[in-house]
Amino acid sequence: MPSTREIRRRIRSVTSTGQITKAMEMVAASKMRRAQVMALATRPYADKMREALSSLTAQTQGTETLHPLLTRRPVKNICLVLMTADRGLAGGLNTNMIRYAASFILERSEPVHLVTVGRRGRDWMVRRSRHILAEFTQLGDRPSLNDTTPISRVVMDSYLSEECDEVHVAYTHFQSTLVQRPTSFRLLPIEPPAEPIGRYLEFIYEPSAEEVLAQLLPRYVDMEVYHAVLEAVASEQSARMVAMRNATENAKEIVNELTLRYNKARQEGITKELLEIASGAQALG
Amino acid sequence: MAKIRLDIVTAERTVFSDDVDVVVAPGHDGQLGILPRHAPLLTALDPGELLIRRDGQETYMAVSGGFMEVVGNHVIVLADTAERAEEIDAARAEAARQRAVSRLSGAREKEFDIARAAAALRRSQVRLKVARRRRQEAPPQAG
Numbered sequence: 001m002p003s004t005r006e007i008r009r010r011i012r013s014v015t016s017t018g019q020i021t022k023a024m025e026m027v028a029a030s031k032m033r034r035a036q037v038m039a040l041a042t043r044p045y046a047d048k049m050r051e052a053l054s055s056l057t058a059q060t061q062g063t064e065t066l067h068p069l070l071t072r073r074p075v076k077n078i079c080l081v082l083m084t085a086d087r088g089l090a091g092g093l094n095t096n097m098i099r100y101a102a103s104f105i106l107e108r109s110e111p112v113h114l115v116t117v118g119r120r121g122r123d124w125m126v127r128r129s130r131h132i133l134a135e136f137t138q139l140g141d142r143p144s145l146n147d148t149t150p151i152s153r154v155v156m157d158s159y160l161s162e163e164c165d166e167v168h169v170a171y172t173h174f175q176s177t178l179v180q181r182p183t184s185f186r187l188l189p190i191e192p193p194a195e196p197i198g199r200y201l202e203f204i205y206e207p208s209a210e211e212v213l214a215q216l217l218p219r220y221v222d223m224e225v226y227h228a229v230l231e232a233v234a235s236e237q238s239a240r241m242v243a244m245r246n247a248t249e250n251a252k253e254i255v256n257e258l259t260l261r262y263n264k265a266r267q268e269g270i271t272k273e274l275l276e277i278a279s280g281a282q283a284l285g
Numbered sequence: 286m287a288k289i290r291l292d293i294v295t296a297e298r299t300v301f302s303d304d305v306d307v308v309v310a311p312g313h314d315g316q317l318g319i320l321p322r323h324a325p326l327l328t329a330l331d332p333g334e335l336l337i338r339r340d341g342q343e344t345y346m347a348v349s350g351g352f353m354e355v356v357g358n359h360v361i362v363l364a365d366t367a368e369r370a371e372e373i374d375a376a377r378a379e380a381a382r383q384r385a386v387s388r389l390s391g392a393r394e395k396e397f398d399i400a401r402a403a404a405a406l407r408r409s410q411v412r413l414k415v416a417r418r419r420r421q422e423a424p425p426q427a428g
Contacts (some may be wrong), residue, residue, distance in 0.1 A: 040298055041298045042297065043296060044292070044294045044299055045295060045363060046296075056327070197405065204324055204326045204327070205326075205327050206317075206327075206328035206329065207328075212327055212329050216352065226296055
């Protein structure tokens, strides 16, 4: 049985750990809300962009030269953009994402080159001495489109220079505060939405449908990358919030248990002292 | 008088959303004025000023490229960036302009850098122009 003083010291240390995790939980909660708002704010732009893309590709179908970002070619090399957090303490978020990416790499017979976003994924891949084309870290909690365009530029360059013949993005999809799922999608070549959404209209295109499409496609890629980054940020913050909440609850439980032990030990001590006094008095009497 | 619905959205936020009378946008092939009942149109935009007229009031915005779609009485501007005059940091735009000018006079070898600096120059010029509009529009201070 540890002494009462020792138990008291442990109670103090666990309580202060609990206070820290509680604070981290609240910080993550507010960052998560902001990230969710940001992800939602991109929606009107994204929807419109997809709509314009689908009607443009329908319009330019059959022209002899397909835009390079839309052109499929035999796949010899694959590029994977892996989005993880810079920091840990987010439950299983990074582990799950990396495990997903690792099985993605193993499933492919073609060599997979990596572009890492976030420190955790980079460190893991460096340890496994994977080939990394580019790495991005410290995008922060509220990335802007300006912060993420370098990522999309790098992958578009490597696609256009035929360094890679397919580009996939692996990120953690934000389903709800409690559920974040690692997932991936093919970024390049671009798969235009199958059916033109909405109306078939005789549009006037200025300067021309091909020209507008050529200007639209890179921005579409920028937007897709930006969106994935925002999802990843929202997932990171909510995973951290949940992890920290669990930690806080565990701390409370331990404190309760220790308090019980402390009281027992204290009582035992008192009983023992009483017994000693009583038997001492008896011996004297 | 008939109105048109105007939505200006960027990847990060919705900048403007209201009914207006006229939109004049910096189209790729020149200025484009959009009135109600315009034919369906999809155009690329160049960096430039976007003029919104609503109930006799004029609002200018600095747009740095993007697209504009007109369908029915609905105009949607997908802008790379879009700022109202009062949001523009004139000092920052001026600094960007000077940086671009010095780059253009300095780096002659790489074509890529020239194109980028020229684009940066245009964006900063547009911002400065729109920012100056605000000063003209501002009501005289009651003295």
